[in-house]
Amino acid sequence: MSQPQAKFLKDYQKPKFQISHIDLDFTLAEKLTQVVATSKVIRQGNHNDSLVLVGDELTLLSVKINGAAAEYNQLAGELVIETSLDDFELQIVTQLDPEANSSLEGLYMSDGAYCTQCEAEGFRRITYFLDRPDVLAVYTVRIEADKQAFPYLLSNGNLIESGELDTGLHFAKWHDPFPKPAYLFALVAGDFDLLEDKFTTCSNRQVKLQVFVDKGNLSKAHHAMASLKKSMSWDESRFNLEYDLDIYMIVAVDFFNMGAMENKGLNVFNTKFVLADKASATDDDYHGIESVVGHEYFHNWTGNRVTCRDWFQLSLKEGLTVFRDQEFSSDLGSRAVNRIHAIKVMKNQQFAEDSGPMAHPIRPESVIEMNNFYTVTVYNKGAEVIRMMHTLLGEAAFQQGMKLYFERHDGQAVTCDDFVAAMEDASKVDLTQFRRWYSQAGTPQVDVEEHYDEQANVYQLTLSQMTPATPDKTEKLPLHIPFDVELVDVDGQSIFNKVLDFTEAKQVFTFEGLKQKPIASLLQNFSAPVKLNFNYSVEQLVHIMRFANSEVAKWEASVSLFSQSVWQNIDKLQSKQAMYIDPRILDAFKGVILSQELDRALMAEILSLTSANALIEQKSSVDLDNLALAREFVVLEIASGCEDELLAMVRELQNVDEASSRALKNVCLSLLLKIEKSYGTLAKAQFESAQNMTDSLGALTALNCESSAIRDELMAKFESQWAKTPLVMDKWLVLHATLNSGDCINTVLSLFQHDAFSFHNPNRVRSLIGAFAAGNTFEFHRNDGAGYSFLTDAIIKLNILNPQVAARIITPLIQFKKFDLHRQELMKNELQRILAIEGLSKDLYEKVTKALA
Incomplete structure (x- = not known):
């Protein structure tokens, strides 16, 4: 196999041709779709070079320049057209097979509907083109298809013409007046339920809003529509940016590699980020939909217009x-x-x-x-x-x-x-x-030393920064780091709160007139993406948890308290000593539950004790087996020390219909299940009385800490209730994939045959295989390597079906350097097995070769 070659930023050259306008004519038919692309091509600069277009998995039918047959050569992935003209009309006719396109790039089928995904380089699967983001053209698109099967024919811009044809066909013609790159082109054709609304912009223009969803899901589209209207209003008020077309459309499809795509005026969304009602979607799902709808809408200016x-x-x-x-x-x-x-x-x-x-x-x-x-x-x-x-x-x-x-x-x-x-x-x-x-790649590390001079009443912070070597570069220069600091006195009063300009490799900041040594809350609100190294004492962290002005700083202090205790107990295990937790840590977490001031959502975040994966990222290398024991011990000690308070909180919030209260209640319930199985009856009662998906899933998540008869019973009930709702069954698949049980791999393998799973659907793959590899730390990293072998087998299958998804779920396998030599060797052996695949995709080749280097 010839090795894929890298492209370099330093080699960028302006395009030798531009395309100012393109007319696309689609005839959507079973098996073969025909595309006629008519472009206005303009030579850039003084040269006689050929026009080189790119294409992938296309059948070329004809090439014409100004109506006459053109001279061309077809090479691997390229169409080279010979012409001396500086300005001409180019017509290219291609055929493609959307049904056979399992990569979900270009034009493909999703549950009987045609849809496109062209970012980053999918447009070349539709026609030969200058498929690069610096070629901006005005698009006019005509779509023709069977009216009964595909009543909605959608593309970018505004609808300018539509009508019926002979033999049951119809057509729609769309025009986007704003020049755009090919990656923003979109087409959707199908039969959907439609939710319509309108929005009046700040200049008093009426914009039609449409959300298209699969038949039967109309009631689940209202939150997405509300989120869209909030996004449009917010962008006007915060950034003074107004929408520019007459219509804005969102289409939800179930087969989609990404979360959503910002195509101009026609956003294509993964159903995960559109469909929601209280029965089937959690509070987190609602938040995710609002965020992603906002993200894609905001792209209209930051991504589309520029x-x-x-x-x-x-x-x-x-x-x-x-x-x-x-x-x-x-x-x-x-x-x-x-x-x-x-x-x-x-x-x-x-x-x-x-x-x-x-x-x-x-x-x-x-x-x-x-x-x-x-x-x-x-x-x-x-x-x-x-x-x-x-x-x-x-x-x-x-x-x-x-x-x-x-x-x-x-x-x-x-x-x-x-x-x-x-x-x-x-x-x-x-x-x-x-x-x-x-x-500059890599995470900067900031070391902090403090010094207090009692005689002079002067406090100093010495900050040193260093960015470790990365594969691309070893020498790193100092960065400009905004470093947010609050100094709190012993009584909990804030005496200094400011962002410091940290620009040198080593820098001293002096604070005068302080009669007592303050407690420093450093890098507040994560003011820069750096790793902070400062030897906080338990007393200092407890003080920050109680008195810092920043709620984020309170959470950060709780993470540090928990993490320190885990690492200290790993040291004890390695030296054959009994594990121990400082009582002040228990008091700090108990104080969170009893607090009358903290927001319940913040309390839930603090009590969601740091995951194993998050702990692994705190160190350059980890003792994984002792990490499992130490973390379990610290979690159990905190839960047991706060048992009465946790139980009281669950009961207090049992019937409170509010998102932050549900979050706190479900975290408390999960901690109670760590103490003893008898609390399973509490989880069962919540599941059976739940009026929303958040509480149903919260009960199952709490029970998912280990196998039990109650868990099995409720998982079966959940499956029976939601078997026909794919997005909810994704949650069920995740629960199976993340159970910390020695039989987990066999369970996941058996689910390959379940009706809820398909290797062809990215959501299903991420929910079962991806969740196991990325979310079930100790089962994936089993000492016998079974987890690594399982993931490799799945990746080999996905290499053929959908290389993009395969490359995304391989991540836990390539990040092997933190683990012991035995596990490293097992992971590298699996990577060698992937590298030996005949027809290995570029997506996987790049990641595997970089890992093995």
């Missing part, structure tokens, strides 16, 4: 839009809890990526397969970089920067540097050093 010049600039649109959707959720809900959720993604997933073989900056320097770079680094660390910029500039200056960015670049494909330049010019703040965040 798009990225090349795929190395992906964070230009994704990091910025994640920041915007996080702000949207925070403005509408609990800012602290939303911030905690973002921090968990960074610490538990992004830090792992930074320390693994796929480490890359938020603007990568090279890629083999672009789909591999839709990562938590590009999205979530990218959002943290935008957030740091917002912190440094302030809201007013940041908004001025956004305004200037749109004024300069509306309708253009630009770079991350263009965005930073707009922020810099609008604020007059020098961001030269800050730009290093875009090009």
